[in-house]
Amino acid sequence: MGEVMSLRERTRGAVRDEVMRQAWALFASQGFEATTIDQIAEAAGMSRRSFFRYFESKDELVLEQLAESGRAVAAALAARPAEESPWVALRAAFDESVTRMEANAEKSHPLQVMLHHEPALRSTVVEWRRRLVGLLSPLVAERLEPRRGRGADVRAAAVTASALACLDAAQGAWALDDDLRLSTLLDQAMGAVAPLD
Amino acid sequence: MGEVMSLRERTRGAVRDEVMRQAWALFASQGFEATTIDQIAEAAGMSRRSFFRYFESKDELVLEQLAESGRAVAAALAARPAEESPWVALRAAFDESVTRMEANAEKSHPLQVMLHHEPALRSTVVEWRRRLVGLLSPLVAERLEPRRGRGADVRAAAVTASALACLDAAQGAWALDDDLRLSTLLDQAMGAVAPLD
DNA sequence: GCCTTTTGTGGCACTGAGTGCCACTTTTGG
DNA sequence: CCAAAAGTGGCACTCAGTGCCACAAAAGGC
Known part of the structure; x- marks a missing residue:
């Protein structure tokens, strides 16, 4: 480095x-x-x-801003114990970012509102998510039972994308009402999809 | 009608x-x-x-094409037995569309390839997903245990968006390799996130 | 059938993102 | 010091999308 x-x-x-x-x-x-x-x-x-x-586009200004938290999540995921299930490990990996966002909500909340309410930014958010799936799903794959087929694992991509969909839903709800706690929303979101024990 | x-x-x-x-x-x-x-x-x-x-944009040409299958999924979801868990019901609701896509793959597969490989269409696919979440999540909400808070349910949005993320992952894998069966890919994707029993 | 009002249509000029090209200046390194 | 490389601004272009206007066609009352 x-x-x-x-x-x-x-x-x-x-x-x-x-x-x-x-x-x-x-x-x-x-x-x-x-x-x-x-x-x-x-x-x-x-x-x-x-x-x-x-910058090759206006979007890149946003993407670069988001990229840092993406790297943090990837590092956090890699640091989780190997026995942990993918879903639990992902929830834990998000925790650092989520806590940071709650801590300096004066900055983070307006950003989330902007990301979720400006239609022009939706594609940017999705591009970021795509990149994050690329970053995280290899790490998730290691936590799944090894499988038969060759090629990239659909399961890893699906689990990762689902977790990010939950994060997005939680952030979207937070954008609408900042009285709610983001970490609670994320627990509710991810917990409704699969158990978090 | x-x-x-x-x-x-x-x-x-x-x-x-x-x-x-x-x-x-x-x-x-x-x-x-x-x-x-x-x-x-x-x-x-x-x-x-x-x-x-x-048409108000080029995207709308694509959105309108996708809208029909969206309505079909919503109808299929509404028709599932009320005791069925949200995840299982969603998997079943996707089935009709998935079967139809496998049946006339000569048309559907190139479309999926296009949707997943043209960067300009990514935002369109996401907009479609947004609309689908709006359509499906109220139906999903009915299948969740009633909850405390007021306002829209994060859980329903999260479960719906996660299922659509799985569908997207499966379609993405199918776009890369049409020897695989889309229904199998979807089972693998959704099964990896939460049990499908 | 006539006349008014509504609706559809094409054209034109504009904004805003993004790109290719070119000429000019600055920096770099031998 | 001098040549090559890199940075810069300007111009003209494409393409999506919008506002405005003038004109043709259809609808509906009488």
Whole structure:
């Protein structure tokens, strides 16, 4: 992980960070769809054309933001004891992220509201979920009884995608009513699908 | 259901059907993203502007195609015995659609391949799933133990979305390898999440 | 049958995302 | 110092989608 970055790479990273900051400030005040790339580029002090040299689409600004929590979930899942069932391990793996979201709800809650209420972001959320399934399902596969067929395991993909569907349902409910506790909602959601013992 | 349609409504319906037919012919030969609305409009003998008077977006051409099977699933779910658990009832409700897809695989399989491999269609598939959750989760809610809180039930949304995630995983695997049986894949997918007895 | 009102239609100009190309400047490294 | 590489802005383009307008066709009252 201790990769030596050239000056170019470091400046590029810094510029990306700055663009992200400006973009999220605009998203927070205007919403995602209402914010144009011209506005973001102007706020970041670059041309529209240059923006696209740092991010290949507006969606990527959101995807990158979500990616970090994805890596955290993957790490948490890998750290769970091997005897734990996939469903229980996934619930536990989500816990760190969920706790963090409840802790700084002032930031997380508006983000969830935005993610669940802006139609333009739905496809982005789903793309993130796709990536997360790719990241998590190999780890889930290890916890399933070994099987006959060759090729990727449908079961692992199904279990992972189901768990993420539950997380999504819980976050959606939380977006509608922040008096509820996200962790409780997730317990209810996942518990209704399969036992969490 | 025996609604009397005016001439206007009937012609409108006929035009919509014709546009759909032309559009799907183009999708089949070129793919979804590569087909422009100008091409569809021209094939259907109308201007681009008029196309948008019949369909509000290119996605709607796909959504409408999927909508029918959605209604079938909802009807099948409503027809299942009330004692059946939500998960088993959902598996059974999918069965009719799944069987139909396996039966005329020459049409269904390429469609699934297209739905799962064209990035531009992912958001459309998800929008369809959203609508299906809205349609099915009230029916699922009836099969869950009544609960305390008010407002929509997270559990019903979670169970429904999880089942649809399994269906999606099964269809995705089927899209990659049509030697496998879709019904078997769905059994594996849903069975891995929760027992199907 | 005529006349008014509604509905459908095409055209045009616009926004907004995203891309290809080109010319110019800056940085890098020999 | 000088040449190659990388970064930048501008321009013109495609494609989805929208608002507006003028015009043709159909509907319905009389």
